Amino acid sequence: MSERRKPYPFDQIEPKWQAIWDERQLFHALNPGEGNFDPAKPKFYVLDMFPYPSGAGLHVGHPEGYTATDIVARYKRMRGFNVLHPMGWDAFGLPAEQYAIKTGQHPSITTRDNVAKFKSQLERIGFSYDWQREVNTTDPRYFKWTQWIFLKIYNSWFNPETNKAEPISTYRGDDPDSVRLAYIAEVPVNWCPELGTVLANEEVIDGKSEVGGFPVVRRPMRQWMLRITAFAERLIDELDGLDWPQSIKLLQRNWIGRSEGAEIDFAVAGVADSGAAVTDRGHKIRVFTTRPDTLYGGTYLVLAPEHSLVDLIVKKEQWPAMREYREKTARKSDLERTELSKEKTGVFSGAFAINPATNQKIPIWIADYVLIGYGTGAIGGVPAHDERDFEFAKKFDLPFVEVVQPSGGEPAMGFTGEGIAINSPIINGLSTREAKRKIIAWLEQRGQAKGAVNYKLRDWLFSRQRYWGEPFPVVWQDGHHRALDESELPIVPPPLDDYKPTGTGEPPLAKAKDWVRYSEKASRETNTMPQWAGSCWYYLRYCDPQNDQRFVGEEAERYWMGDSTAGIGLQNAERKSVAAGSIRNQPGGVDLYVGGTEHAVLHLLYARFWHKVLFDLGYLSKPEPFQRLVNQGIILGEDNQKMSKSRGNVISPDDVIESYGADAFRCYEMFMGPLEQMKPWSMRGVEGVARFLARVWRLMMSENQAGEWELSSKVKDIEPDKPQQKIMHATIKKVTGDIEALSFNTAIAQMMIFVNAFTNVETIPLSAMRTFLVLLNPFAPHLSSELWEKLNKQFGKSDGDITEQSWPDYDERVLVEDEVEIAVQVNGKVRDRVRLSISATEDEVKAAVLASPKIQQLTAGHTVAKVVVVPKKLVNIVVN
RNA sequence: GCCGAUGUGGCGAAAUGGCAGACGCAACGGACUUAAAAUCCGUUGGGCUUUAAACGGCCCGUGCCGGUUCGAGUCCGGCCAUCGGCACCA
Known part of the structure; x- marks a missing residue:
């Protein structure tokens, strides 16, 4: 027998309809002001996280979210919404370049091929994208505006008084370069020798690069940074109004890592006290703590090895040990630092400080368990009530003082929770919360402390030493950076045959000597932007993708990113589902954004940051980009394992569509289980x-x-x-x-x-x-x-x-029944069923149920204590 | 270690505090067929039991232990397991 007969001719009807949709451009959405645009229609913006077009093509995980959004898009159109449902390509970045280096093909060629492949695969599934709005981050007409946004960021600063980004022209200080939202800093960075580039903290996992898994080392380099930390507070606070999964909000909150506490000044003990040759009079060490209530238990101070005061306070005889320790620390990679984290290390500086609460002299130590990048780079060691200090003090034999009494029966030693202050004259007997408040007030009065908030979030390391990314619209002259004018955009990368990383940290673009030479005196910046840049704003470009005057037209932005107007002709049941958090009636931005959890803290945080900058500068109408976010769950292989080439359990959409058709593929993706859940593939299920x-x-x-x-x-x-x-x-x-x-x-x-x-x-x-x-x-x-x-x-x-x-x-x-079957329970167990008229009163129901022979038999000899009637559903007779 | 999510038949899963297992897969039985495939019909959580057979009847069951309630997969408290994130952030 020849090929098995198809259960229905999907192989004919699917290409037929895809051609019709394409020919008639049925899913093209009009912008305000265009042709037959109907302003009476409410808008609905339903967005997928656009893919990175890899050489491997789609796997069945990609179309899961895409199918969900496509269903919503088609449904919303039929409901009378003007639906924006676009797709595009996040095509700059490391993998394309790695592949190019391996195969010798230029990344622009592999990118073009991969995009074509992805697009044809998506089209085969029958998605109703408006392909007229397709964007590609590597297209000069697109990255012109990525560079334009960079200029806006570069030419802005964060005004702490207005709590907003403002044009740098409103800055009154004398060094604008020190406050720009894009700035240059010499910072210890994650240098990956194998990839020949630095990486963001987020791109380093367990001391290895996220792409490729190569080792990463710490190394100080001059880099472009974006001042995302200025927005830490708003990035946390404004999560509240978003309709996102709680777990994702939490992930972002933890990543930003807000801690409230105090900064406390410790005076360095004077010459007379220490007998040292150098003078250290007047030095103060500022520490950050979330537990000022434990100040009386502070028996030593620790500075990070990189702390600027180290040079000034270390005693002569301690210098050799100190120098050795610092060098050892500097050489440690992230991986080593993590691996060695169990055993605390450190050296004594020889100097002492005065605890402002006890007025006692306490030793100052240097240790790498204190990080220079967080808080003030110095801490007060409270061994009795902090795990890390506990270990450190044990190892170096420093004194312990218990100052918090747990409210349960536990021992105070090593207790890190909240309790009652003890051995702390000023705050004895107070709860942790009150003790904090009181001791801060007491210290503040004496000018020794102030309340402070700290964030774990670091500024965003924004430059890469790679070829395949957006060049910076910046030139250097006499050692200073200067932004180019908007009129010079886009800055197109030079055509380079040899785009391999140099290995020295000098970017490949430096090899294009003619390109680098901007003028007699000025030369171009040769770093490129990271992959995240293009994806930070693509959802805005979709609103108005052909606009060559502006990154997005004002009217288009206001319409698509504005409030979605109330739905039309809602029925009662739908109103209920609205109240229960459905996809209708959201207060603005993208109405539904579907994508994977892997972008919880990277893309979603960066995009929110850029959006807020542009909002502050008056280019956008809403402060948040994505009103509702949904994460689709990962699809596992048939063996319940993560799909991977090495396991050989990867399912390709093409094969599924070949055998069963695109409609079956779509429906199965959705029938597998709840969208947000992780679930295994099953061909039987298809x-x-x-x-x-x-x-x-x-x-x-x-x-x-x-x-x-x-x-x-x-x-x-x-x-x-x-x-x-x-x-x-x-x-x-x-x-x-x-x-x-x-x-x-x-x-x-x-x-x-x-x-x-x-x-x-x-x-x-x-x-x-x-x-x-x-x-x-x-x-x-x-x-x-x-x-x-x-x-x-x-x-x-x-x-x-x-x-x-x-x-x-x-x-x-039509749904109303005349009669309903009512379950009859005796003491909570179903014993009988009766059919009764829908209109029966509670008393009639009771009477009918108690009259049932079966129930009479079961209740004989018992007294009926209570009868619970659930209308139209169930009766429970309680007997004893 | 900390934070979060999940735990229901042989499998994927349903279930506003109100009849646990909808729907689908697999399995088994039947119809159609020379036969198979396809299709259609039926059975299918576990155990016990009545009966000539059938209809029936009873008990147990949503990771484990406890609580609230007339009634708990659902709410509360405590554990266990799996997965994910963070991890010297003071």
Whole structure:
């Protein structure tokens, strides 16, 4: 026997409809002011995280989120929304360049090929993207504006008084370069010799590069930084209003890492006290602590090895040990620092400080468990109530003083929680919270402390020593950087044959001597921007992708990124689902953004940061870019393992579509389980869903003698009967609510129930089929389009394609039953069922239930203590 | 170590505090077929039990232990396991 017969001719109808959609540009959204734009329509912006087009092509994980958003997009269009549903390419970055170096092909060529491959794969799935809005971060017409935004950032500063980014011209100080949001700093960076570039903290995992897994070492270099830390507070606070998963908000909060506490000054003990030769009079060491209430327990100070005061306070005889320790620390890579973290190290400086609470002399130590980049780079050691200080003090035999009494029975030694202050004259007996407040006030009065907030977040290391990225619109002259004028954009990278990293830390662009030479005196910046730059604002460009006057037109931005107007013709059940947090009526920005958790702190934080800068400068209408965020879960292989080439369990969408069709692929992706959940792939499951779609086909189509499909003679233009109407309206209700709630798996289950109910009936009512096809359309757009067209050819009387239909409403009255079955429980266990009229009163229900012979038998000899009636559902008789 | 998510049949999963397991997969039985595939119909959480057979009846069951409630997969407290994130951030 030849090839197995296809259950329905998806291989013919899918390309047919994709061609029709493309030809008619059915999914192209108009902007305000364009042609037939209808201002009465509310907007809905539904966005996917655009992919990095790798050489491997799509795997089944990509289209999971894409299918979900496509269903929502198609549904919203039918609901009368003007829907923005775009797609594009995040195509700059390390992997393309690594691949290019390996194969000798220029990254622009591999990128072009990969984009073409990705695009054709996506088109095969039948997504309703508006391809006229396609963007590509490597296109000069795109990165011109990436560079333009950089100029805006460079030419701004953060005004702490207004708590906003402002043009640098409002800065009144004498050194604007010291406050710019983009600045140059000599910082210890993550240098990856193998990749020949520095990496952001976020791109280093366990001391290895995220891309490639190569070792990363610490090394000081001059780099471009973006002052994201200025926005730390707003980035945390403004999470509150966003409709994001709690876990993602928490991830961002933890990453930003806000801590409230105090900065306390410790005076360095004078010459007379220490007997040292050098004078150290007047030096103060400022420490940051979240537990000022433990000040009385502070028995030593620690400075980070890089702390600037180290040189000034270390005693002569300690110098050799100190120098050795500092060098050893500097040489440690991140990996070593992490690995060696169990054993504390440090050296005594020979100097002492005065504890402002106890007035006692305490030793000053230098240790690398204190980080120069956090707080003040110095801490007060409280061995009795901090784990790290506990270990350190134990190792170096420093004194312990207990100052917090736990409220439970636990011992005070080593207790790090909140309790009652002891051995602390000023605050004895106070709770931790009150003790903090009081001791800060006491120190403040004497000018020795002030309340302070610290963030873990560091400024964003923004330069890379690579070829395949956006060049900076900056030149250097006489050792100073200077921004180029907007009119010079885009700055296009020079065509380089040898774009390999130099290995010295000098960027490949430096090899293009002619390009680097900007003028007699000035030369170009040769670093490039990191991959995140392009993805920081792509959602804005989609709003107005062809605009060559502005990064996004004002009107387009206001419309697509503004408030989505209230939905139209809401039914009660939908209002309920709105209240329960559905995808309607959000206060602005992208209305639904779907993507993976892996971007929880990188892309999503950077994009919010850029958005806020542009908002502050008056270029955007809302302070937050993504109003609602949903993370799709990872799809595992059939073996329940993460999909990977090495495990050989990768599923390609192409193969699935080849065997079962795009509609089956889409529906299975959604039927697997809840969108947000991690779940394993199953080819058997795909088959099951394909069978469902084939049943839909055969509901309306039958094979004639010649083996050709033709419209089934069972389909007739008659009214559905009562039970059919009931299931039809129940299906409208369920599918509508489930799409709003993104519960696509249960929506499909309901459609299966619908089809099962119409299988093997004598006549198939036309109207029920038409309604059903509209419901099915967002999930299986090709199949439903084809059947819709077949019905139209036979019966006429319907305008246009299925994609132009409006979403059906349901009638609650049809769903009302005359009679309901009521479960009868005795002491919480179901013992009987009775059928009763829907209108029966509570007393009538009670009477009917108690009259049931079965119940009488069960309750005989007992007294009925209570009867609980749940209307239309259940009665519980409590007996003793 | 800290933070978070998850835990329900052989499997993927359903279930506003109200009949646990919808829907699908797999398995088994039947119809159609020369036969198979496909399709259609039916059974399917575990155990016990009544009966000639059937209808039935009873008990147990949502990771474990406890609590709240007439009633708990769902709410509360405590554990266990798996996955994910952070990890000297003072």
